[in-house]
Amino acid sequence: MGQFILRRLVWLVPTLLAISLVTFVVMHATPGSPLQPMAANANPLPPAAQQNLARKWGLDKPLHIQYLTFLKNALRGDFGTSYVYKTSTVTEILARTFPVSLHLGLMALLLAVCVGIPLGILAAVNQNGPIDYLCSFVATLGVAVPNFVLAIFLIVVFVLGAGVIPRTGGWNSPVDWILPTIALGLGPLGILARYTRSSMVEVMRQDYMRTAQAKGLGPRSVVLGHALKNGLLPPLTILGPMTAAVGTGSFFVETLFRVPGMGRFFAESMLARDYPMIMAIILLYGIFLAVMNLVVDLCYSVLDPRIRLT
Amino acid sequence: MDVLRSHREERLAATTADRAGLTLGSLARPHRTLWRDAWHRLIANRLALAGGIVVVLIALMAIFAPLIAPYPYDKPNYSAVSQFPNRDFPMGTDLTGRDVLSRMIYGAQVSMLVGLGAQVIVFLIGVPIGALSGYTAGKVDTILMRFVEVMYAFPQLLFVILIMAALGRGLQNIFIAIGVTGWVTIARLTRAEFLSIREKDYIQAARAAGASPWRLITRHMLPNALTPIIVALTFGVPEAIFTEAGLSFIGVGINPPRPSWGQMVGEYYIYLQSYWYLALFPAIAIALLMMSFTFFGNGLRDALDPRMQQR
Numbered sequence: 091m092g093q094f095i096l097r098r099l100v101w102l103v104p105t106l107l108a109i110s111l112v113t114f115v116v117m118h119a120t121p122g123s124p125l126q127p128m129a130a131n132a133n134p135l136p137p138a139a140q141q142n143l144a145r146k147w148g149l150d151k152p153l154h155i156q157y158l159t160f161l162k163n164a165l166r167g168d169f170g171t172s173y174v175y176k177t178s179t180v181t182e183i184l185a186r187t188f189p190v191s192l193h194l195g196l197m198a199l200l201l202a203v204c205v206g207i208p209l210g211i212l213a214a215v216n217q218n219g220p221i222d223y224l225c226s227f228v229a230t231l232g233v234a235v236p237n238f239v240l241a242i243f244l245i246v247v248f249v250l251g252a253g254v255i256p257r258t259g260g261w262n263s264p265v266d267w268i269l270p271t272i273a274l275g276l277g278p279l280g281i282l283a284r285y286t287r288s289s290m291v292e293v294m295r296q297d298y299m300r301t302a303q304a305k306g307l308g309p310r311s312v313v314l315g316h317a318l319k320n321g322l323l324p325p326l327t328i329l330g331p332m333t334a335a336v337g338t339g340s341f342f343v344e345t346l347f348r349v350p351g352m353g354r355f356f357a358e359s360m361l362a363r364d365y366p367m368i369m370a371i372i373l374l375y376g377i378f379l380a381v382m383n384l385v386v387d388l389c390y391s392v393l394d395p396r397i398r399l400t
Numbered sequence: 401m402d403v404l405r406s407h408r409e410e411r412l413a414a415t416t417a418d419r420a421g422l423t424l425g426s427l428a429r430p431h432r433t434l435w436r437d438a439w440h441r442l443i444a445n446r447l448a449l450a451g452g453i454v455v456v457l458i459a460l461m462a463i464f465a466p467l468i469a470p471y472p473y474d475k476p477n478y479s480a481v482s483q484f485p486n487r488d489f490p491m492g493t494d495l496t497g498r499d500v501l502s503r504m505i506y507g508a509q510v511s512m513l514v515g516l517g518a519q520v521i522v523f524l525i526g527v528p529i530g531a532l533s534g535y536t537a538g539k540v541d542t543i544l545m546r547f548v549e550v551m552y553a554f555p556q557l558l559f560v561i562l563i564m565a566a567l568g569r570g571l572q573n574i575f576i577a578i579g580v581t582g583w584v585t586i587a588r589l590t591r592a593e594f595l596s597i598r599e600k601d602y603i604q605a606a607r608a609a610g611a612s613p614w615r616l617i618t619r620h621m622l623p624n625a626l627t628p629i630i631v632a633l634t635f636g637v638p639e640a641i642f643t644e645a646g647l648s649f650i651g652v653g654i655n656p657p658r659p660s661w662g663q664m665v666g667e668y669y670i671y672l673q674s675y676w677y678l679a680l681f682p683a684i685a686i687a688l689l690m691m692s693f694t695f696f697g698n699g700l701r702d703a704l705d706p707r708m709q710q711r
Binding site: 105108109112113116117120121122230231233234235236238239240242243245246250331335338341342346356357360361363368371372375376379 | 686
């Protein structure tokens with residue numbers, strides 16, 4: 091087990107190297123430059139200023155030197171200064187915003203797991219019953235309604251209409267947490283419910299389920315004691331990438347509810363060609379994804395002893 | 401437990417039906433092709449039918465937009481600025497007096513074009529690569545799978561935005577951005593189908609009969625892999641609509657003044673507190689169209705592959 095974890099963590103190094111190299115190449119190969127940002131209402135800079143900036147950021151050097159310099163600094167945890175927020179380093183910005191996004195993401199994930207998985211189980215047990223229809227409706231809703239559309243609905247209904255929630259914006263009190271959590275969590279909730287349902291239905295057709303019934307076990311212990319362990323494996327697999335996607339913040343949800351997380355950098359830094367920021371968030375996402383997949387694999391081996399970690 | 405019992409009853413019913421089929425022979429049932437059969441199952445599914453009808457209606461609205469729209473979508477009308485929905489303007493007007501209903505009708509063009517058009521590109525890139533990879537199952541396959549792994553390690557939105565930022569705004573570039581990022585899923589699916597089909601006996605037989613690789617792929621393997629590919633493409637439609645809406649929301653999608661529903665939500669959401677209807681109507685439209693395509697896709701999947709039903 092220990093060896094397995096160690097090997098996976100060592101494998102992370104070449105993966106991250108590949109990710110950073112690909113990002114670097116794509117970033118520089120596509121038209122556009124941080125010296126001449128293409129964002130709306132950006133002012134063009136005079137050539138002399140552009141040269142000075144290029145020298146300051148090291149963009150005048152050959153590309154491979156730039157990449158090696160980036161690597162050398164990144165290994166020491168120094169990702170440089172943001173081209174857009176010129177007064178703070180990338181590390182400072184992410185240290186301030188990532189915890190907010192992670193907090194929001196984990197709450198949304200908790201909502202998705204606590205509602206989605208039981209819903210899927212109940213739907214599988216009561217196939218073609220009302221709960222089953224509710225489950226497939228919620229699942230479709232979660233997949234088919236984009237989170238920014240849902241966010242608009244939530245604001246109109248609960249903030250402007252019913253007035254249950256007094257305001258949007260900020261991240262200070264639990265009142266601010268409710269709507270963003272729902273907006274961000276419904277998509278994963280729907281996906282989880284659908285996955286859980288289909289895998290539970292599959293499991294309940296197995297022979298050993300009939301055996302368990304033949305032994306005279308009640309429906310409750312058949313489902314909870316026998317079906318659940320195997321039925322929850324497929325939904326577990328998608329939890330890894332899901333956590334990475336939700337935990338690093340959503341541009342749309344954070345923009346609409348004005349949550350001070352890191353989600354907006356996914357769009358902003360791209361548009362402004364904020365190279366240090368882009369590299370940092372992609373690597374952060376990559377590490378997060380890899381670690382979550384590792385955690386999922388470990389959970390897998392705990393739940394299913396037939397799976398040997400090698 | 402009733403789940404198991406009903407399942408057993410189903411199987412029991414199936415065996416008696418089989419026996420009846422044996423005695424009566426195939427004359428009892430008129431011959432039906434796969435597509436006819438699927439069509440009958442599809443229209444029997446009410447949700448799928450409703451989804452299909454909504455999609456057709458919105459498509460008609462998009463096609464005949466110049467005839468239906470009561471006002472031009474881009475001309476400001478300063479004598480009717482930010483009016484709430486009323487008789488003259490059923491969905492109100494925005495802050496420069498443009499009719500929201502007309503903008504909505506024209507916005508349907510973008511969603512429909514992107515939703516369907518992007519799938520054509522995804523199909524044209526993904527299927528040949530996936531087919532080649534699955535057919536050869538050699539070096540090409542290894543390279544493709546490595547590449548796919550790297551692609552999946554990136555947050556998808558980031559890639560699409562990067563391409564849009566590089567190419568600039570516009571409908572054509574949205575097609576390219578979605579096509580370039582979306583083919584991976586179809587390629588992987590096609591590859592998986594081809595890998596399982598190439599081991600089938602009838603492929604061996606065709607090969608033994610001297611069929612060329614080209615003929616093998618196009619005449620024998622592709623038709624058998626097509627059903628799951630079509631289903632996956634159907635599910636790709638709402639995804640593409642979502643991507644376009646998201647891009648236009650951010651402001652890197654469609655080129656103003658041309659309206660798209662996502663662009664309208666993005667432009668109007670800041671006025672939500674005072675003029676809630678501005679962002680609400682396009683938001684409803686996006687949700688409605690995406691849900692219709694999803695229900696239709698679900699129905700299509702069940703119709704084309706009855707074994708997949710209710711799983």
